[in-house]
Amino acid sequence: MRFRGRLGDFPWLEILVVIVLAAFTRSPALIALGAAGIVAWSLVEVTGRLALRAVEVTATLEPRRLIAGETATLTVRVTNRKPLPVPWMELTVDLPDGIEPLGREPGTRAVAVNAGFAPRGRERLTLRFPLHVRQRGAYVVGPMHLRAGDWLGFVQDDREVPLALELVAHPAPIGVVDRHLASLRPVAESATRRGLVPDPLRFRGVREHRGGDPMKEIHWKTSARLGTLQTKLYEPATSLDAVFLVNVASYDQYWIQIDPEGAELVIAATAELVRFAAEAGRQVGLVTNGLDNITHERPRSALARGPRALTRSLDILARLGPYAVAAPETVFLKERGRLSSGATLVAVTPNLRPRLASALVVLRRSGHRVLALTKDPPEAGVLLRLRAADVSTVALDVGTLGAGRWRRAV
Structure with a gap:
């Protein structure tokens, strides 16, 4: 604990005057009053200085990751290891903007949670504070402040x-009306994996020969070594794995943010699709032109599968700010060489402007399936160009009360 200051003071000057008068006048009343003052001053000094001595405080917060709108629990354990009781103690924990105590009065803003108690000697107390997390983000809860005083209430130790x-x-x-529309399930299961076109240049391995396999796909050297016919396997030319391209810029001048609500919608829609892709067992990756609110760098997540990949992508979206570091087309084309061959690219953006549309066409010609999700419908010329390049476009429309509604744009 770090000492912040001592508040209040004992009226020792008045007691000193009483003692001097008692010495000159020999008055029994003044002598008794002076003696009582000395005893009170000693009690105040001793108990005031020992109030927070041998007091240990620990705190935990669970869960450390949650979804915006859920509740976390702050647990504080206070242990008074000395035999002396503390007549009163006040504990305060600072809260960041976006987190508030559960059940607070409407229209009020709480910046901390606090509690008052009186621990007895060698007593351990456990305090629990339910906290409501109003919005997405990365938060730091703390620091904590402790205040206690002497037994007579003259001084306070902070x-x-x-x-x-x-x-x-x-x-x-966000709610999705119908996930079974093909254009709204860019990373969902297809009817069969065999519908994907294999790429003969991307050899993956072999398996046992089955009836109906073409003779030209038999791997003769491996078949001779194993003694049974083996059929070649290839990676598909396009895969169901998805890399999400997240654009938070809502204007050609990317450093100007004129639609923060649109950026929030983009982030929420991306989180929904990332969860859906991970639940379907797909590999997911994420590229964005936004800035991390904590590191102030542009984050990215490589294509991977499993809970860690999902957590990594959701952490990026949680910490993403509404301001962009560069134009989306610049970032997405720069990442082209690092994108997994054949992966589906899902661009989520507040709007589709001509430059971004041109970048998506380039990515489509690079062998990727490209799907664009946009808050605002694109212009007719942009839409025709995307259609000609076989780039799918879906508009996202959100209704009242935060309910999401997806609809086809093409």
Whole structure:
């Protein structure tokens, strides 16, 4: 704990005057009053200085990752290891903007949670504070402040306990009316994997020969070594794995943010699709032109499968700010060489402007399947160009009360 200051003071000057008068006048009343003052001053000094001595405080926050709108629990354990009781103690934990105590009064803003108690000697107390996380983001809860005083209430000791509990709130999911529309399931299961076109230049391995396999696909050397016919396997020319291209810029001058609500919608829609892709067992990756609110760098997530890949992508979306580091077309084309061959690219953007549309056409010609999700419908010329290049376009429309509604644009 770090000492912050001592508040209040004992009226020792008045007691000193009483003692001097008692010495000159020999008055029994003044002598008794002076003696009582000395005893009170000693009690105040001793108990005031020992109020926060041998007091240990620990805090935990669970869960450390949640979805915006859910509740986390801050648990504080206070242990008074000395035999002396503390007549009163006040504990305060600072809260960042976006986190508030559960059940607070409407229209009020709480910047901290606090509690008052009186621990007895060698007593351990556990305090629990339910916290409501209003919006996505990365937060740090803390520091903590402790205040306690002497037994007579003349002085207060104020100390700060270093505390930095990190919490990440992932974007809340938005409702989807119909996930079974093909254009709204860019990363969902197809009827069969065999519908994907194999690329003969991307040899993957062999398997046992089955009836109906073409003779030209038999791997003769391996068949001779194993003693049974083996058929060649190839990676598909396009895969169902998805890399999400997230654009938070809503204007050609990317450094100007005129539609923060549109950026939030883009982030929420991306989080919904990332969850859906991960649940379907697909590899997911993420590229964005936005800035991380904590590191102030442009984050990215390589294509991977599993819970860690999902958490990594959702963490990026949770910490993503509304401001862009570069134009989306510049970032997406720069990442072209790092994109997995044949992966489906899902561009989620507030709008589709001509430059971004041109970049998506280039990516489509590079052998990727490209799907663009946009908040605002694209212009007719842009839409015709995307159609000609076989780039699918879907508009996202969100209704009242935060409910999401997806509809076809083409």
